Amino acid sequence: QLQLVESGGGLVQPGGSLRLSCAASGFTLDYYAVGWFRQAPGKEREGVSCISIYGGRTNYADSVKGRFTISRDNAKNTVYLQMNSLKSEDTAIYYCAARRLDWPSLNGAAYDYWGQGTQVTVSS
Secondary structure, eight states, rough: EEEEEEEOOOEEEOOOOEEEEEEEEESSSGOOOEEEEOOOSOOOOOEEEEEOOOOOSSEOOOTTTTTTTEEGGGGTTEEEEEEEEEEEGEEEEEEEESSSSSOSSSGGGGGGGGGEEEEEEEEE
16 A cells, blocks of 8 residues: 555644654655645645655745755655744645655645645644
């Protein structure tokens, strides 16, 4: 079974931090670029960050640049999204996705496999 499972979401106060994990099951991520996406209520899906197979190339949405960091540990078959200085505007369901090409993209249509999402809520 080809699965991506997100974890690490939860409730955090503004200014706080969370680290999301995206673990692959049934396949190995060392042939895939990976992206993080989010969707807030009433809003379109937004590409947040993405990373190439070996981590050499990363992209970030302007809204998270300087606050979020994407990384990967292929030995653990996992990609991470470290989220710092969280704002209420970051509240959304966060999804990870994988594509069998090295060049990362913030366009969700480029991705082949998707996780079920994890809820991030930033509120005081």
